[in-house]
Amino acid sequence: MTGSEILAEATRKLVDAGIPDAGRDARRLLAHVLKVPMGRLTLFLPEDVDPELTVIYRVLIERRTERVPVSHLTGRRMFYGRDFIVSKDVLDPRPETETLIETALAAPFGRVLDLGTGSGCILLTLLLENETAEGVGADLSSDALNVAYWNSNALGLEPRSTLLAGSWYEALGPDEQYFDLIVSNPPYIALSEMFGLEPEVRDHEPRMALTDGSDGLSAYRVITAGAPHHLLEGGRLIVEIGPTQGQAVSDMMRTVGFNNVQITCDLDGRDRVVQGVWAG
Secondary structure (H helix, E strand, O other): OEHHHHHHHHHHHHHHOOOOOHHHHHHHHHHHHHOOOHHHHHHHOOOEOOHHHHHHHHHHHHHHHOOOOHHHHHOEEEEOOEEEEOOOOOOOOOHHHHHHHHHHHOOOOOEEEEEOOOOOHHHHHHHHHOOOOEEEEEEOOHHHHHHHHHHHHHOOOOOOEEEEEOOHHHHOOOOOOOEEEEEEOOOOEOHHHHHHOOHHHHOOOOHHHHEOOOOOOHHHHHHHHHHHHOEEEEEEEEEEOOOOOHHHHHHHHHHHOEEEEEEEEOOOOOEEEEEEEEOO
16 A cells, blocks of 8 residues: 555544544654654655555554543654654643743753653753753653653753652752753643643643642642752743633742742643742
8 A cells, every 4th residue: 555545544534433633643653663754754655565564554453442531652752853752751842831941041050950851851951952051851750761761862962961759849969959040841720621622632642741639739839849948049940831820820929938929821821830039
């Protein structure tokens, strides 16, 4: 069969399964199997596809009908223009998180701490965009840290990035105490909201990266309360939030003594990031 024929077959199967953007997903998976860039896939569609690759492609399409995310099938996800390794053990990097990156890059920093680093996409992107900075990523999940290690190694950032196991600030050692930037995309989905998530998210991404099992604000209470003990004077705390949490998280920052607390919206106009400056 030609690439066009198996692509049409796969698209019909995904449409019948109710997969959103079925054609896009079918193309992404075919490009992955054929090991060609998405933008050049059309050039290969008239050609016959190796029968073994056809079998592999059909298996991936079948798994996609079961709502397994495309990124879990390819092992990759784009973030801020770069390809990151991902797995079922980490939260998929999302476009809205790029708002946090832009906010962090709007002012200088030399040493950054990423709490709940997951795949490492936030920490490593900041280090790539600021070539003189160093950073620490902390995560409770050893499986997530393994993915972050792979990404750090693939991007050549091991000399400037340190990855530590532990819960929030508890991961820090005696030599990793002070930073001029702390960032985090913590679990902010309330337990009551979990049922309404898309199956790709609810059933396939790590639960501990999605929800605190409570009101969705527990992580912010820990992060804001601990930040003053680990920020230099004038240092910034920047966190991603759910679209209804801006006021609550802003109030937490002000309560512990942060100044210039601001909410930044994402490209869809939703509250996405809260930042504050530690006066010392």
